[in-house]
Amino acid sequence: MGRRRVSYFYDRDVGAYTYGYGHLMKPHRIQMTHELVVAYDLLDKMTVMRPPRATAEQMTAFHSDEYINFLSRVQPDTPSITNPQLVQFLGFPDDNPPFDGVFEYHTISSGGSLAAAEAITSGASDIAINWAGGLHHAKKSEASGFCFINDINLCILELLRFHTRVLYVDIDCHHGDGVEEAFLNTDRVMTCSFHKSGNFFPGTGTTNDTGKGKGRGYSVNVPLHDGLSDESFKHIFEPVCAKILEVFRPSVVVLQCGADSLSGDRLGCFNLSMQGHANCVQYFRDSHIPLILLGGGGYTIKNVARTWSYETACAVGMEETMGQELPWHDHFECYGPRFRLEVAKSNAEDENLIDGYLEWTRRITLERLSKLPHAPSVGMHEVPSQSVAEHIGFVFPEEDDKDDVDRRFYGTSIPWFFS
Template identity: 50%
Template sequence: MGGRKVTYYYDPDIGDFYYGQGHPMKPHRVRLAHCLVTRYDLWRHLDIVRPRPARKCDLVEFHSPDYVDFLRAVTPGNQEELSAALKQFSVAGDCPIFDRMYQYCQIYAGASIGAAMQLNYGRADIAINWAGGMHHAKKAEASGFCYINDIVLAILELLKVHSRVLYVDIDVHHGDGVEEAFLTSDRVMTVSFHKYGDNFFPGTGDLGDCGLAGGRGYAVNVPLRNGMDDASYEGLFRPIMTAIMERFQPEAIVLQSGADSLAGDKLGVFNLSIPGHGRCHAFLRAFGLPLLVLGGGGYKVKNVARCWAYETGVLLGVESSMSDMLPPNDYYEVFGPDYRLAPTLAPAKPNQNKRETLDKIRHIILERLRNLHPPGVSFHERAPDALSWEFVAETGLGMATKARGGDADADAVGRGGGGMDTA
């Protein structure tokens, strides 16, 4: 494993949260991924941490206090009384009010903030939070199944120690909330590979969108068409990311690993395989920088679980030892009919990405990057940590719990709760 210290955030309650009948977002997928992580014995190589829930003071580092207060107050029982606020904060439709919604946000946001602190303190080289990656949430607006933008909060934490942070988004949807948050900053470079056009959500992320004011040139958008396959994707990802690493010279990397770019996703239109998706992780891991890896989209639950379990192995450097035949587990029947870790996924769409178009996109982006220089950062007083490190250490929330890995998994997979639709 090359001596890399990998911290893995997981809360066994995460699978109990339920967006509602028929909603494509199912937090239960994180529990399935964790089940595979433990059954492959990956937990033996991980420092497993149960996150400390984020507090209001943590969330308002980015989000508006009124918006956070609303999320704390609203429930399925009182939402009609708060109809004006529902409209004001865009909480309706694809962002429904569900039971314990605020607690759900606290868990996944607290994990991402804590993971960033682990990297800041050198307690981890790589930190994983598959429950995070909610890249669409805005300062005072829910969007695209996302209420709190844990990515922005984690990046703000990383910026307290690191001069430059690179954000890479491989979700099929544009990472609009994160790009918007840092649109005028030259200390955060946002890079998004996503489907663009045909009124595909969220409708942003054109090739010409590259940041504003002092942040001009520090947003990179790679707009793609339906049917993107492994070879075409890698032909863009590797040269673009290589150039960005050379020109921007980040000190830390955040990777949003939305699995809806896999073939066969219920909302996705790409044809990536699980190993192809994982090669993005392997490529970025090889640079040896502090790396925060988050979840994101992904709506065919069994494929999301397989993908994130496999990528946990990639980040540990042990994926080649993971049997393609899944080990026995409490959700084994969910993974039929193939019962494999990385089955051949049926293409969702024909590949509409013409080679000449991809060559043009790559050329335009690489030419822009030639003129980019890593920004100098003037001396400033370091902002206080989101959490007291003494508190984290005393409560054990920042300490290794791998000795309890098997018991933690047994507790997690043994629970029932909402969101059991695993299609």
């Protein structure tokens, strides 16, 4: 296998944000992942970049103007009594708190995913990585499940400007509802989510949820039970993805690598080892289709960092050279008492093997995929060489004519999205 050209996007400020004391989502895990990537000498195997931060205009490619305007203004001490938009836009504020720097944090996560899309569409990279991305629950005008801005949807929309068909695969323990909902009616994006079944947030993604209208059949949901093992996951993941590649023939794959499907996660209930999780990355790497790797959930942060650093090594084909003894780095003490590059499985029972559930789910999913008539096509037009702003006649006001709102959202120059 030839060495893949890999772009790796990281902003050193990402670990400085916090959802608040006691909250399960820890942006610091991205910094911990990066430190392990550095400690294992993986950076020189990739093109490493600090991505431009996403602008408000870029975010409105998917999100509503009102929602983005709200996020850019909200403060941690805003009382819900005087601002009813807190409930309207944040849903459950305990899950989605208006923490200090909430908008700036999501400009980082979204900027990395947009930059990853650019790296792929420009032909500069075969694989692009943004571990700060993968926030798959956010809706058009509402935060959900710790996710405020859906960087995945922004990434896919950018890819659709150049690619006829985009495959989105989600291995987070939670259903990728925000992405499925956004592309529910199109056959140009196939979404495939492997997630916890039943009464588990967000409570969507049954096998009967297959899309609507023109997109019927292009939403694939594989709900799985507690205790999912490496063997069971591989038994269903590889045949389903192989069939998707056969019938859908995507020109690019976006893989959301949510790490709450790992054994021992504080919110998840699967029993995957680090290698079982990374098998998904290896599978698509070896398919030689352009690939974007994004983060997602993951709440036992030392296991998140272990796994995403290992999957970074998988992207560059160096996983076999990584020593099991963790190298010394700033967060070395966090990995005790074993200090090893591993996420061990527990002795939990694999409930997917009870009453033939795994085989039934595998069979029904493959049967439905077999009924798709062909890979959908679309008439692609040349992307204009001029900026999008110029092409649609959008003119930014001269600096002297800008009011405070103009300066806040447009700055002093045209955002890189329009260049």
